[in-house]
Amino acid sequence: MLALVVALPASADVIHLKNGRTIWADQVRENKDRVEYDLGEDTYAIPKASVERIETGGVAPVHSGSGGGGAIDITPEPPSFSHEADVAGKVIHDGKVDTDALASTAQTGNSELAATAYFLAGKHESDHGNFPRAKVYYESALRFQPDNATLLIYYAATLLRTGHAAEALTYAQHAASVAPDSADALGMLGFVQFASDHTPEAIRAWKKSLALRPDATVSQYLARAERESTAESEFSQRESNHFNLHFEGKDTLENFRRDLVATLDSEYDDLVRDLGYSPHNTIAVTLYTQQAFFDVTRAPSWSGAVNDGKLRIPISGVQSVTPELARILKHELTHSFISQMASNRCPTWLNEGIAQVEEGKSAAPYGHQLSMLFASGSEIPFNVLEGSFMSFSAPQASAAYAESLAATEYIRDAYGMSEITRILEMLSQGSSTEAALRATVHSDYRQLRDELASELKGRYGE
Numbered sequence: 001m002l003a004l005v006v007a008l009p010a011s012a013d014v015i016h017l018k019n020g021r022t023i024w025a026d027q028v029r030e031n032k033d034r035v036e037y038d039l040g041e042d043t044y045a046i047p048k049a050s051v052e053r054i055e056t057g058g059v060a061p062v063h064s065g066s067g068g069g070g071a072i073d074i075t076p077e078p079p080s081f082s083h084e085a086d087v088a089g090k091v092i093h094d095g096k097v098d099t100d101a102l103a104s105t106a107q108t109g110n111s112e113l114a115a116t117a118y119f120l121a122g123k124h125e126s127d128h129g130n131f132p133r134a135k136v137y138y139e140s141a142l143r144f145q146p147d148n149a150t151l152l153i154y155y156a157a158t159l160l161r162t163g164h165a166a167e168a169l170t171y172a173q174h175a176a177s178v179a180p181d182s183a184d185a186l187g188m189l190g191f192v193q194f195a196s197d198h199t200p201e202a203i204r205a206w207k208k209s210l211a212l213r214p215d216a217t218v219s220q221y222l223a224r225a226e227r228e229s230t231a232e233s234e235f236s237q238r239e240s241n242h243f244n245l246h247f248e249g250k251d252t253l254e255n256f257r258r259d260l261v262a263t264l265d266s267e268y269d270d271l272v273r274d275l276g277y278s279p280h281n282t283i284a285v286t287l288y289t290q291q292a293f294f295d296v297t298r299a300p301s302w303s304g305a306v307n308d309g310k311l312r313i314p315i316s317g318v319q320s321v322t323p324e325l326a327r328i329l330k331h332e333l334t335h336s337f338i339s340q341m342a343s344n345r346c347p348t349w350l351n352e353g354i355a356q357v358e359e360g361k362s363a364a365p366y367g368h369q370l371s372m373l374f375a376s377g378s379e380i381p382f383n384v385l386e387g388s389f390m391s392f393s394a395p396q397a398s399a400a401y402a403e404s405l406a407a408t409e410y411i412r413d414a415y416g417m418s419e420i421t422r423i424l425e426m427l428s429q430g431s432s433t434e435a436a437l438r439a440t441v442h443s444d445y446r447q448l449r450d451e452l453a454s455e456l457k458g459r460y461g462e
Helices: 084-091 099-106 111-127 131-144 149-161 165-178 183-195 199-212 216-231 254-275 290-297 323-341 348-359 364-375 394-415 417-428 433-440 445-460
Strands: 011-017 022-025 027-030 034-039 042-047 051-059 235-239 243-248 283-288 311-314
Touching: 011 027, 011 034, 084 099, 084 111, 099 111, 111 131, 111 149, 131 149, 149 165, 149 183, 165 183, 183 199, 183 216, 199 216, 243 254, 254 323, 254 348, 254 417, 283 323, 311 323, 323 348, 323 417, 348 394, 348 417, 364 394, 364 445, 394 417, 394 445, 417 433, 433 445
Parallel strands: 243 283, 283 311
Antiparallel strands: 011 022, 011 051, 027 034, 034 042, 235 243
8 A cells, every 4th residue: 555654643642832832742751840752762841831731642643744845755565575584684683784684695696585685675774764775775676676566666756755756757657567457556656747747647547546446645646636637727838957837828928937937047056056956856836826726735825835846836916027926936946955855854944944044034023022932932842843834823834934944044154054954964864853953063952942042032132
């Protein structure tokens, strides 16, 4: 079955804060003046005075992706190899891939044994979020069994996750050709086609997949693709070196289209210089009337644009590239860069913070309010800001964006933009956010929060 990586809800404790917000945690402990809680391998703490009550044994809500990531985050069922039991303990032990054992297995001359070993190594790395390393292992597995449909599906999924959708298309098509009755192969083909801006083809692949086996995730994306296809049935297109733009023809003039392409190309070059990275894929950009935008995206009313792997921007009444439109384009384009740089593993606060910095925003207008918020312990904790902002109310979203901008500005000013790009690189290799922060700016979330609070007080406090 194709499923979201985080699709299964887990038992959790919930901390209810006095400001109305909630924090879901794996485990909660109360000390004299603070409440500590665990999320995965990380531990956080908040002032006890800000807590209203703690409940245990709840079911944590599921968050899919970060605010700008747009990841199609899927994992096929693992295949069953005849030699898996023999190989698993040799290749994976002590929580790591044994590269010497892996090399020895590859030298046995048994192609199935070698493919199994490299597959297990790849799956271990992808399960731990290190998609670039998983990609290398899956490539090795395919050298031994190039027509293994499940290996092809896993490799296509990893290519998609690391921003190589165009390359993934070849492998997804191969998987569907060697396993035409596989719901997984057809489902993956649809995901890769959708990410590659081949929406009609994705719709056909997903319908075939669902005819073979019902799947909630595939059904969800099929519905989204069909909404998109209906809304864009009369759209026109323009391509450049980096973009594939979709315009609603009756509402966009030729000069406007040309200026849009020129603006996007210029902003693309700016981001390459700032972030030291150039995306692998052509980026799809769709311009909607206001109603069509909300019909397709199902975005909350406060959102100004959405990046779900494609830049979707409402332009009702706009007939030229205004400074505001250029700012929105830069913001959303930054998300596309970050998505590929971090293999869709960037926490939303950092993702939105970098996007705001790149569009030219400053936290100064919000400085005094943020200073008071942090001084009272009423800010939204960073771990809460790791998930999507889409469920926030408009006031909560405003605070979340302001905090994200202030934190990212602080890191950039104190440590340099190069450390931000290092954090993204570490995230792409499976690091947790806090581990990446410790390795770069030498702060966990608690220290970063305290440093930011001090900075805000010094600049904007009374």
